[in-house]
Amino acid sequence: MSNHIITRLRSVIAENPMRPATRIRRGDAWAVQTYSQFGAKIQRVAQGLLDLGVQPGGRVGIFLGNSPEWSEIDFGALSVRAVPVPLYATSTPEQIEHIARDSGLTVMFVGNQSEAERVLAADLPDLQRIVIVHPYQGMGDKVVSYTDFMADPDLAALDARLAEASGDDLASIIYTSGTTGNPKGVMIQHKALLAQADALDKFFTITTDDHSLCFLPLSHALERAWTTVVLLHGCMNTYVENARTVAEQMILAQPTMMVSVPKLYETVYTTAHAKAAGSSAKRKIFAWALKVGRHNQYAHRSGRTPSGWLRAQLKVADKLVLKAVRDAMGGPKTVLACGGAPLRVEIEEFFGSIGLPIMEGYGLTEASPLVSFNAPNDFKEGTVGKVLIGGELRIAELGEILYRGPNVMAGYWNNPEATADTIEDGWLRTGDVGYIDTDGFLTITDRLKDIIVTLGGKNVAPQPIEGLILADPLFEHAVLLGDNRPFVTLLVKPSLPHVEALAKAGHWQGGLQDWLASNELLEELKRRVEELTAKLPTQERPKDTKVIDEEFTMDNGLLTPTLKVRRREVEARFKAMVDDMYARLKERYAEHH
Structure with a gap:
């Protein structure tokens, strides 16, 4: 199997030309794009970049909210062996200036007027072109619309560029949001993102009938890596432009897969408990239903079929309480994962009880980002799972977690000192504190610097x-x-x-x-x-x-x-x-x- 994302994506497009690839809500309807249409857009973006003279390894900024265009630009840049550099939608002109200058951006894709104006406000003499998805009046000479930028592809030229591609190519430079100091650019390779995707395949069964809801910022390593997994499996990805609408979008989209940070699960948990708090009768029924759900889960986990009495109770509990909470999450899930911050055990237990077990994992941008994860048939509540296949964990002094594996970053862009501080003999210093239990499950206790x-x-x-x-x-x-x-x-x-x-x-x-x-x-x-x-x-x-x-x-x-x-x-x-x-x-x- 190829270890370059675009080579793999081309096979997926060829096998699933008429399947839906991307979807986004526009007004009261879905705007859907097939894999064949998606592939054509990617090639037109790639040709636009070739026409602009972007070289292999050239850096391309992506500064827009989640949308199908985000992925078209991402894969378009990778098709010409350029390196996408995502920027958070909340970035200020100062942050944009730091990232654009540090990474040496020559072209920047933006979503709308607000983003374009922030880029124009930054002092960026090397930026040749700003490409805007939603044009506005009085944009100025430096800004060109997305549709005008795209060009009819010269397939021979694109193939020639891709012929030299390898898994060692950079698939991204992601600037860590960092709680201190200037953000550092993490260099992530194609082979790193694909090593993660292949490791997940050993534990999760993802088919082309599955579809995911993409609402965490794509500029974040977790959503970016997950979207790559979704699209390389020929699944549909539903993009949520405004994360504040996620509650209604979950119900509209009915996704079978989702990756989130704890905040969303906490909100659902709090809302469900608040609704049940109306009267003591409601509270009793709610508590009883969760208990029944939990006992059913325990039986399944220990490999037993729940007793007839327990199954009969579950039907009632489901009708009275559990199904309503699952419906608020957009129905059943094949993959429901959590990362980015610790998930409280009572929330994990709650979702297990309603029949939507959350697979908590752990990672950091410097590991592209996956280090460990729980899997449907191999998990333990309160832990962040077992180490990625092909990876190793070690606990250093002060309890710091060290990780070595196929998805560790190639280093920090233009920053050999910081790289040497973070990677020692191939081991990535995570800055997190934790321990590994006798079954091999990792538990995080805190950030070293916290x-x-x-x-x-x-x-x-x-x-x-x-x-x-x-x-x-x-x-x-x-x-x-x-x-x-x-x-x-x-x-x-x-x-x-x-x-x-x-x-x-x-x-x-x-x-x-x-x-x-x-x-x-x-x-x-x-x-x-x-x-x-x-x-x-x-x-x-x-x-x-x-x-x-x-x-x-x-x-x-x-x-x-x-x-x-x-x-x-x-x-x-x-x-x-x-x-x-x-x-x-x-x-x-x-x-x-």
Whole structure:
């Protein structure tokens, strides 16, 4: 089998010319494109790049939201052995400038006016051409429309360019969103992406009847790698342009496959529990149905057929509760995966109980991104699965996870020092802390750089503690602090609908802003934090809690593109509040001693 993506994709197109390849919602209808039409567009993009003089190894920027065009441009660039460089749709002119200059972009594909204007606002003397998918009035000379850019393919010229292709070619330079410093360009090879796709085939049965919902940003290594898997299997990929519409799109699209970050699963979990909280009868039925679902799952997992009585109960539980939650997820799934951040065990159990087991995996951009994953017949809740076939794991000092395998990056673009720091003797230093159990399953406990070291030298891993607190739906975000401080404290962002419900039940005065600043809310939050962390060792229990009422978004820099909280940013943004909290605690401590 070829280890170049385009050679494989050409075979898929030849075998499935009339099958649907891409789909996107336009108004009230689907715009669908067959594999043959998709292939023709890819060739026209490739010819446009040839006409522009893009050389093998030349870098091409992709700066647009998820859409069929994203994949056409991606595969069009790969067809002429160019290197796609994705940019997040939220990128600022400064970020664009850094990535475009660092990678040496000569052409940039953009979606609409907003993206075009941000590129034009950056100082990029080497950028020859901006190609726009949705043109607008007064674009200027440097900007050309996507349809005008595409050209009728000279197949001989395209074949000649591809004849030299190899699996060592770069399939992408992906800039890590990085929670600190300037993003670094991760060089991912064709053979790395294909090694992952082939490893998944040994555990998952994906057929051309399967179709996926693509709503995580394609500029992120996880969605990018997964979309490659989907399209190389001759499946249909449904693109979601605006991730905020994912709940309705799941129902409209009815996908059989989906890869997501925990946020989506958390939302479904919270919504389902909130709907059941209406009355005590509803709550009892809901809890009973989940228990029945869970026992059925246990039976299947241990290789037994559930008893007749259990199966009969499941039919009732399904009718009353479980099917409704599955329907909200767009029906049954062949693949339902989760990555990008830790998934809480109670959420994993919940989805298993409703008949939609989530396969949690682990990876990082530097591993293209897959390191380990759970599979339908080989999984363990609370872990991120077993290492990718062909890969190896090792636990270094301080518990850091090291990975070696066929999909480790070729290095950081133009940055040999950073590469040498990250890859030692072929082993990738992940920066994550964890352990491997006796069955070979990996568990992640925290990020190495997130480990809090208190003044007393105590090491505290914040993620498990934050997970405990977030199990209570009143908390939307929880950030544990305490690095280089005498003890740990907590910043929380409460969930507004739950604050409202509390206020109404307690007849609090005023409106939402008054409630967020009220003593009643603070006391309730503190009480719950104490209850949830009561069994932890003293050094891991927060000594004080403060409320943040600002939203956490990508735009304000408090969330990464995969919706992980940027701990350092939060601490810097609320520095005055944090300093004040520690000053008061110090005074209180002095009074008592």
